[in-house]
Amino acid sequence: DAGVTQSPTHLIKTRGQQVTLRCSPKSGHDTVSWYQQALGQGPQFIFQYYEEEERQRGNFPDRFSGHQFPNYSSELNVNALLLGDSALYLCASSLAGLSSSYNEQFFGPGTRLTVL
Amino acid sequence: KNEVEQSPQNLTAQEGEFITINCSYSVGISALHWLQQHPGGGIVSLFMLSSGKKKHGRLIATINIQEKHSSLHITASHPRDSAVYICAVSGDSNYQLIWGAGTKLIIKP
Numbered sequence: 001d002a003g004v005t006q007s008p009t010h011l012i013k014t015r016g017q018q019v020t021l022r023c024s025p026k027s028g029h030d031t032v033s034w035y036q037q038a039l040g041q042g043p044q045f046i047f048q049y050y051e052e053e054e055r056q057r058g059n060f061p062d063r064f065s066g067h068q069f070p071n072y073s074s075e076l077n078v079n080a081l082l083l084g085d086s087a088l089y090l091c092a093s094s095l096a097g098l099s100s101s102y103n104e105q106f107f108g109p110g111t112r113l114t115v116l
Numbered sequence: 117k118n119e120v121e122q123s124p125q126n127l128t129a130q131e132g133e134f135i136t137i138n139c140s141y142s143v144g145i146s147a148l149h150w151l152q153q154h155p156g157g158g159i160v161s162l163f164m165l166s167s168g169k170k171k172h173g174r175l176i177a178t179i180n181i182q183e184k185h186s187s188l189h190i191t192a193s194h195p196r197d198s199a200v201y202i203c204a205v206s207g208d209s210n211y212q213l214i215w216g217a218g219t220k221l222i223i224k225p
Contacts, residue, residue, distance in 0.1 A: 033212065058210055058212060104149070113177065
């Protein structure tokens, strides 16, 4: 079992550019959540995808968008990058249950994005 | 006031000491999670619990639903336990995790 994988591991972009980060969930999982973790801070919830739809969204602007594919993998897209978007982006997968919030999340290693 | 509060923020101890990290929350939850993050690294889920106590090796997690409090204990601590330990809760009607600020633990040899 490969667990949750993310690509790329590191990425450097310049202001105004666009970036796409990818996540493959743990085998058997159908739900993917994305988090942004700035240096020295705790993770902030961006959004969660289930059944190819955004199920819930945190307090992030529309520049942050996502997608979930039929194989449950997911992409996070960020447009018009700002310096403040520099962070570790974490993907977590889980299996939706009867109580969808009661689900253990497994995290990937993260993608370190640096915006210059 | 944050919905999830952890204490202490920082903890330095000697190898072999018994470690306790506390977490209090103010919202209704379906589960509480303890997670570990090493410097520059991803996050590892240690425990998910909704009642009672769980044990994995030298790690023990307890939760008291009535008091809305959980503790993470590390027995016979080792320098490799040095990391940030984060408490997070799954809300009753919320898909996202609500995170505590984390406890930075340093175990000195």
